[in-house]
Amino acid sequence: MAWLADAQAVVLHDGERMHPTFCLVRTRLAGDAEAWLRAGNSALHRWIGSLDARMLDTDVPPNVNTPGELAALESSHTPT
DSSP states (O other): OGGGTTOSEEEEEOSSOEEEEEEEEOGGGHHHHHHHHHTTOOOHHHHHHTSOEEEEEOOOOOOOOSHHHHHHHHHHOOOO
8 A cells, every 4th residue: 555655644535525533644643633623623624634645435434423313324234
């Protein structure tokens, strides 16, 4: 995976949009992330967008934000 060697971050992308909550970021950028948050920023996708980030096209985990969404996911899942 030579294309990742110089990347500051790797972010999952589902073919339509990136999912910045599923990312790997170089530890040397921890101070930069902290400064971003302390400045009052909260949009992770904007911070990731400021980096030399590579998109990894893949299926991403489902987005579950409510008990109803969780129940729908659980009812559609077949245990293996």
